Amino acid sequence: MRVHGQSETDGMTYSYMQTILKIDNLSKVYASGFQALKSVNLDIHKGEIFALLGPNGAGKTTLISIVCGIANASTGSVMVDGYDIRRNYRAARSLIGLVPQELTTDAFASVWATVSFSRGLFNKPPDPDHIEKVLKSLSLWDKRRNKVITLSGGMKRRLLIAKALAHEPRILFLDEPTAGVDVDLRRDMWKLVRGLRESGVTVILTTHYINEAEEMADRIGVMRAGELILVKDKVELMQDLGKKRLSLLLQDPLRQIPKELSMYPLELSPDGSELTYTYDTQAERMSIVGFINRLGDMGIEVRDLRTTQSSLEDIFVNLVKE
Amino acid sequence: MNIYAVRAMYAFEMARTARTLMQSIVAPVISTSLYFIVFGSAIGSRMPTVGGVSYGAFIVPGLIMLSLLTQSISNASFGIYFPKFTGTIYELLSAPVSTLEIVVSYVGAAATKSIILGLIILATATLFVPLRVDHPLWMLAFLFLTAVTFSLVGFIIGIWANGFEKLQVVPLVIVTPLTFLGGSFYSIGMLPPFWRTVALFNPVVYLISGFRWSFYGVAEVGVGISLIVTLAFFLVSLIIVGWIFKTGYRLKT
Ligand SMILES: Nc1ncnc2c1ncn2[C@@H]1O[C@H](COP(=O)(O)OP(=O)(O)OP(=O)(O)O)[C@@H](O)[C@H]1O
Ligand SMILES: [Mg+2]
Numbered sequence: 001m002r003v004h005g006q007s008e009t010d011g012m013t014y015s016y017m018q019t020i021l022k023i024d025n026l027s028k029v030y031a032s033g034f035q036a037l038k039s040v041n042l043d044i045h046k047g048e049i050f051a052l053l054g055p056n057g058a059g060k061t062t063l064i065s066i067v068c069g070i071a072n073a074s075t076g077s078v079m080v081d082g083y084d085i086r087r088n089y090r091a092a093r094s095l096i097g098l099v100p101q102e103l104t105t106d107a108f109a110s111v112w113a114t115v116s117f118s119r120g121l122f123n124k125p126p127d128p129d130h131i132e133k134v135l136k137s138l139s140l141w142d143k144r145r146n147k148v149i150t151l152s153g154g155m156k157r158r159l160l161i162a163k164a165l166a167h168e169p170r171i172l173f174l175d176e177p178t179a180g181v182d183v184d185l186r187r188d189m190w191k192l193v194r195g196l197r198e199s200g201v202t203v204i205l206t207t208h209y210i211n212e213a214e215e216m217a218d219r220i221g222v223m224r225a226g227e228l229i230l231v232k233d234k235v236e237l238m239q240d241l242g243k244k245r246l247s248l249l250l251q252d253p254l255r256q257i258p259k260e261l262s263m264y265p266l267e268l269s270p271d272g273s274e275l276t277y278t279y280d281t282q283a284e285r286m287s288i289v290g291f292i293n294r295l296g297d298m299g300i301e302v303r304d305l306r307t308t309q310s311s312l313e314d315i316f317v318n319l320v321k322e
Numbered sequence: 323m324n325i326y327a328v329r330a331m332y333a334f335e336m337a338r339t340a341r342t343l344m345q346s347i348v349a350p351v352i353s354t355s356l357y358f359i360v361f362g363s364a365i366g367s368r369m370p371t372v373g374g375v376s377y378g379a380f381i382v383p384g385l386i387m388l389s390l391l392t393q394s395i396s397n398a399s400f401g402i403y404f405p406k407f408t409g410t411i412y413e414l415l416s417a418p419v420s421t422l423e424i425v426v427s428y429v430g431a432a433a434t435k436s437i438i439l440g441l442i443i444l445a446t447a448t449l450f451v452p453l454r455v456d457h458p459l460w461m462l463a464f465l466f467l468t469a470v471t472f473s474l475v476g477f478i479i480g481i482w483a484n485g486f487e488k489l490q491v492v493p494l495v496i497v498t499p500l501t502f503l504g505g506s507f508y509s510i511g512m513l514p515p516f517w518r519t520v521a522l523f524n525p526v527v528y529l530i531s532g533f534r535w536s537f538y539g540v541a542e543v544g545v546g547i548s549l550i551v552t553l554a555f556f557l558v559s560l561i562i563v564g565w566i567f568k569t570g571y572r573l574k575t
Contacts, residue, residue, distance in 0.1 A: 030575060031575065065575070068412075068415075068416040069415050069416050069574075070412050070415045070416055070574060070575075071574055071575045072570055072574050072575075089418065090324075090418040090420075091418070092418075093416060093417060093418040094418045096416065098412070098413075098416050100409070100412050102409050104408055104409030104410050104412060105408075105410065106408075106410055107408075108338075108341055109334070109337065109338075113334075113337065116330075117330050117331075117333075117334045118413065119330075120326050120327060120329060120330025120331075120333075121327050121330050121331065121413060121414070121417045121419065122327065122417055122418060123324040123325075123326045123327040123418060123419070124326060125326055126326075163413070
């Protein structure tokens with residue numbers, strides 16, 4: 001469904017769950033015969049920041065390329081704000097800005113010229129004020145007269161972002177925007193992306209820095225070998241992330257978890273020598289104390305203990321392995 | 323037509339030309355001047371007139387065509403091959419522009435450049451030989467049509483090529499021989515009968531003949547046939563380009 005011309009006030013809340021990008025059953029077989037995407041289904045909500053994670057070769061770039069019109073899908077459909085990317089490619093593509101993974105820029109044109117070109121290419125009338133704003137927001141204003149070839153790698157990355165923003169897209173794809181970008185700039189970039197979201201832009205980014213996804217994303221999708229294996233709200237995922245495990249090595253193995261301890265979230269290792277208590281970091285501090293006291297009361301002796309915390313990275317690594 | 327988009331693409335290509343002014347304008351002017359000195363003055367002074375036209379003047383249209391063909395092809399093929407090579411083609415493919423708009427802009431820019439070049443060579447030629455142009459409008463029409471057609475051919479080559487060798491090979495192996503054998507420096511009437519018949523299968527003969535007719539009013543083949551062959555060339559190129567974009571041939575994976 002499409003709703004045009006929303007006011008600022010109803011925009012944020014009302015439109016939040018509106019689907020702006022709908023990917024159905026998308027598959028891609030490259031000419032080599034390699035299947036890079038296997039029936040991917042994904043709905044992107046208007047105004048969200050969506051992080052697409054996955055190991056090298058998972059198919060992230062392929063997915064983005066199809067949506068943006070750079071690669072042809074083998075089967076399936078993509079709708080951008082209600083417009084089919086093939087039948088209504090003009091309307092669909094006008095809404096999209098793309099920052100590619102590879103640093104591909106003209107060499108000899110000036111920064112100003114190449115960003116202005118991008119705006120024109122998307123059939124927008126020249127707007128020097130907008131270009132100025134974009135260049136300033138990416139700290140490229142001082143470089144506007146420089147030839148692209150004289151920019152550093154991180155500056156080129158920002159130039160690509162400036163080019164993608166030149167035509168005021170409603171959906172921005174950032175394919176590894178922070179690869180090769182220093183820590184300060186990375187934080188600036190996060191700020192910029194949040195600013196874009198604030199102004200109603202939907203952002204889809206890929207990254208290999210899990211903490212970046214943690215920092216930025218509203219939702220997270222994980223790809224593996226051409227399949228989208230998980231799409232989840234970050235907060236929910238963080239709840240998994242927030243889990244801590246307290247492992248107790250017992251002096252004498254237990255046969256089973258004693259009835260008296262059944263109210264605790266416990267697991268017993270198969271050999272009965274290790275008792276694992278899984279708990280939420282935010283809450284239940286008190287019940288750990290209670291639990292340990294209880295063990296003492298019951299005469300269960302603990303030889304050693306350790307705590308572990310699963311990070312998003314752990315979850316991610318577990319998800320994508322094998 | 324997305325007018326801003328076409329304007330942006332065209333202007334960007336023309337700016338590229340301006341940046342490489344030396345190689346794109348000066349080099350062909352120098353090489354054409356050399357042709358005049360060698361063929362026109364040195365050899366031509368010992369040659370009789372061809373169809374009532376002095377040899378030096380006779381070769382002018384052929385020389386312009388030679389440059390027009392090779393430059394249109396190389397301008398247009400580089401123009402589209404380069405973004406493919408550097409990867410900046412992604413922007414073109416992701417933009418809300420149609421096939422037609424891309425072709426109009428890129429081919430238009432390449433053709434503009436070679437037309438300017440053709441006119442510069444024409445101006446250079448007047449320094450060496452007395453020239454007359456009987457049918458200036460036809461002259462411009464042939465100039466325009468040839469530049470556009472061979473820019474389309476170049477565009478196709480640029481898309482087809484997946485390496486710099488391929489980019490060079492068609493102009494070198496096909497176009498240059500066809501042009502040299504197409505009567506740039508002689509009238510095909512000077513050829514033995516057998517080769518004259520062979521020459522008539524060379525489409526460049528018709529282009530040069532028509533173009534020369536617009537200068538001196540003499541032609542090897544009827545000017546109508548020249549026009550038809552040129553237009554046919556143009557349409558075939560156009561159809562191939564249309565097919566390329568429709569299928570995404572060598573542009574989209
Ligand atoms: N043009 C192509 N022809 C054949 N196979 C390709 C092509 N492009 C990509 N692939 C293959 O498709 C798979 C997915 O590639 P893709 O670039 O989408 O991965 P990715 O998730 O973006 O990886 P990365 O994190 O390294 O960027 C890879 O196995 C890759 O080798
Ligand atoms: Mg990638």
